[in-house]
Amino acid sequence: MMLEAFDIKVSLGGKPVLTGVSLTVGAGGWLGVVGPNGAGKSTLLRALLGLVPYQGNVRVCGREYGQGEQRSRARALAYVPQRPVLPAAMNVVDYVLLGRSAHHSYLGPETARDLEVTAEVLERLELLPLASRPLSQLSGGEAQRAVLARALAQEAPVLVMDEPTTSLDLGYGQLVLELADELRKQKGLAVVCAIHDLTLAAQFSDQLMLLSTGRAVSFGPPGQVLTEANVRRYFGADVEILIGECGLVVSPARRRRPKEALGTCPLAQGT
Amino acid sequence: MTLAPPEGVGASPKPLALKALREPHPERHLVLRPTRLRAWQVGVGALFVAGCAFAGVLVGPYDLSPLEVFTAIAAKLGIAGAHSSPLATAVVWEIRLPRVALGALVGAMLSVAGAAYQGAFFNPLADPYLLGVASGAGLGATVALVYFGAASASVLSSVPVAAFLGAVTAVAATFALGRSRSGARSPTTLVLAGVAVAAFFTAIQTFIQQQHFGSLQIVYDWLLGTLATAGWSQVGLVAPYIALAAGALYACRRLLDALSVGDEEANSFGVRADRVRLAVVVAATFGTAAAVSVSGLIGFVGIIVPHTVRLLAGPSYRRIIPLSLLFGAGFLVLADLAARTVLSPAELPLGVVTASLGAPFFLVVLRQARRVQ
Numbered sequence: 296m297m298l299e300a301f302d303i304k305v306s307l308g309g310k311p312v313l314t315g316v317s318l319t320v321g322a323g324g325w326l327g328v329v330g331p332n333g334a335g336k337s338t339l340l341r342a343l344l345g346l347v348p349y350q351g352n353v354r355v356c357g358r359e360y361g362q363g364e365q366r367s368r369a370r371a372l373a374y375v376p377q378r379p380v381l382p383a384a385m386n387v388v389d390y391v392l393l394g395r396s397a398h399h400s401y402l403g404p405e406t407a408r409d410l411e412v413t414a415e416v417l418e419r420l421e422l423l424p425l426a427s428r429p430l431s432q433l434s435g436g437e438a439q440r441a442v443l444a445r446a447l448a449q450e451a452p453v454l455v456m457d458e459p460t461t462s463l464d465l466g467y468g469q470l471v472l473e474l475a476d477e478l479r480k481q482k483g484l485a486v487v488c489a490i491h492d493l494t495l496a497a498q499f500s501d502q503l504m505l506l507s508t509g510r511a512v513s514f515g516p517p518g519q520v521l522t523e524a525n526v527r528r529y530f531g532a533d534v535e536i537l538i539g540e541c542g543l544v545v546s547p548a549r550r551r552r553p554k555e556a557l558g559t560c561p562l563a564q565g566t
Numbered sequence: 567m568t569l570a571p572p573e574g575v576g577a578s579p580k581p582l583a584l585k586a587l588r589e590p591h592p593e594r595h596l597v598l599r600p601t602r603l604r605a606w607q608v609g610v611g612a613l614f615v616a617g618c619a620f621a622g623v624l625v626g627p628y629d630l631s632p633l634e635v636f637t638a639i640a641a642k643l644g645i646a647g648a649h650s651s652p653l654a655t656a657v658v659w660e661i662r663l664p665r666v667a668l669g670a671l672v673g674a675m676l677s678v679a680g681a682a683y684q685g686a687f688f689n690p691l692a693d694p695y696l697l698g699v700a701s702g703a704g705l706g707a708t709v710a711l712v713y714f715g716a717a718s719a720s721v722l723s724s725v726p727v728a729a730f731l732g733a734v735t736a737v738a739a740t741f742a743l744g745r746s747r748s749g750a751r752s753p754t755t756l757v758l759a760g761v762a763v764a765a766f767f768t769a770i771q772t773f774i775q776q777q778h779f780g781s782l783q784i785v786y787d788w789l790l791g792t793l794a795t796a797g798w799s800q801v802g803l804v805a806p807y808i809a810l811a812a813g814a815l816y817a818c819r820r821l822l823d824a825l826s827v828g829d830e831e832a833n834s835f836g837v838r839a840d841r842v843r844l845a846v847v848v849a850a851t852f853g854t855a856a857a858v859s860v861s862g863l864i865g866f867v868g869i870i871v872p873h874t875v876r877l878l879a880g881p882s883y884r885r886i887i888p889l890s891l892l893f894g895a896g897f898l899v900l901a902d903l904a905a906r907t908v909l910s911p912a913e914l915p916l917g918v919v920t921a922s923l924g925a926p927f928f929l930v931v932l933r934q935a936r937r938v939q
Contacts, residue, residue: 363838365833365838374834380831382826384881388598388600389601393824397835401821402817402818413598449835
């Protein structure tokens with residue numbers, strides 16, 4: 296297994312946020328983490344990355360990573376944060392080079408290899424023409440690709456993404472996920488991706504983990520986790536699970552709509 | 567139930583995604599231009615320092631020609647054929663050169679510490695005195711001047727030591743107090759703890775000063791900063807500290823760039839933000855305390871020089887740290903030249919000159935930079 300986590304427990308401010316979550320992702324696997332707000336999705340990812348104090352074990356390729364081993368951990372797990380901090384005046388190439396920090400000496404300069412990896416990543420993500428542009432002059436989609444580029448420059452076998460589509464409109468959101476998916480297939484990355492949109496989660500993940508109040512309440516292939524009963528129970532939402540050509544679609548459904556209200560709706564009259 | 571996709575849905579952004587993954591070009595990395603310190607930038611900075619230093623040695627109440635300055639230095643260095651009058655040699659070698667050297671050291675240290683603090687605390691208003699160096703040094707110096715001031719011979723040796731100890735104590739107190747219950751030190755809690763510690767030390771200092779009215783003038787002179795007592799012994803006293811501190815901050819320049827994405831992201835790619843901040847605070851504090859101990863509290867240099875450099879050379883600390891070092895050194899030598907010539911033979915407080923000389927210049931640079939953007 297590429298990534299294994301056993302019995303991860305996290306308490307923040309004395310309050311338990313995660314109460315024993317375990318997961319495994321194989322090479323080329325995509326684990327989607329879904330759950331209602333406050334379920335502990337981001338906390339789980341941050342524990343995997345060693346960014347919050349946790350109990351439990353995190354292993355990548357069989358090697359255990361302890362608390363505080365940030366430098367070696369950064370060579371094993373790369374992070375695409377939910378709301379990345381983009382220093383306005385920093386240019387794209389300097390930003391992506393930050394992802395090489397764990398590869399060259401701590402105080403020393405980047406090596407030719409660091410530059411080469413950076414260039415390769417920039418080219419793959421079509422950022423080479425924007426390399427010397429400041430981050431403040433990028434569009435939302437370009438900026439998100441720069442963040443993905445920085446994570447890929449880490450050359451880590453595990454890519455951890457926290458809501459990578461939050462700030463993007465649908466097209467760019469899909470594009471970023473497609474890029475991550477292509478790279479996963481090409482390089483055999485293991486992807487862990489917390490994601491809000493259940494349809495995108497279902498279509499990109501081969502395994503889903505449903506978190507609720509700090510526990511994994513369901514784990515398995517999307518069709519098994521995203522049932523109408525589960526969504527109603529854990530999200531408090533009425534949905535219809537549709538099987539489209541591209542996979543599973545989770546569609547909101549207003550089942551409790553009163554029948555007589557349809558009569559006054561102008562759209563309903565036409566049909 | 568099955569959903570058929572509507573016409574044209576699959577067409578939108580996917581072609582770009584696939585195009586992006588074509589085979590990479592083999593020489594692509596040659597087109598990358600990561601931000602580096604350029605040789606010409608160092609050259610301009612070095613010329614500036616050299617020019618300021620030469621002006622600092624040349625100008626003063628005793629008239630010297632440039633040639634006399636060179637021969638005085640050459641004669642002292644034992645270069646054959648150089649003859650200089652004993653008076654010119656003494657003026658150049660014992661009065662002006664140590665003063666220029668001390669000014670350059672102090673200016674370089676304050677500027678580089680200011681730049682490092684601004685990077686470590688994401689705070690454009692941060693200066694080297696942010697965490698209480700100034701108030702601590704002020705209290706230390708006041709105690710020394712008031713209580714040991716009677717024996718004037720001991721003042722010269724006791725004031726720097728007291729100021730240095732006061733400065734280091736204040737920052738240590740800030741660091742001890744500026745941690746939250748979870749043990750983490752966020753930049754904000756540290757800065758706020760610094761404000762509290764500075765207020766406390768300043769209160770004690772003000773009280774002592776007010777109780778000993780007779781030494782008000784001498785304490786006040788020290789607080790405003792001066793290089794009037796500069797000598798080679800002081801240069802030798804602080805040079806090792808400043809060289810070490812500036813060297814450590816220079817080594818951290820790339821890490822300061824990494825901190826600009828915030829602690830959590832820096833940690834995620836392997837840079838321990840809390841350790842970098844601790845290293846920067848320790849180096850900047852020792853260096854600043856050493857500088858302040860011989861020069862008093864010279865304000866404004868630590869803000870104005872790094873910001874001017876930032877506006878001219880960009881946001882990367884790979885450039886800001888080394889260029890602040892050079893331009894800070896030159897700027898303070900220039901400011902000291904103004905301090906001792908404008909009202910000659912009286913001397914202006916150096917802090918007054920740095921602010922009145924620096925502020926208008928800074929505003930001009932600020933306006934220019936806005937126009938360019």
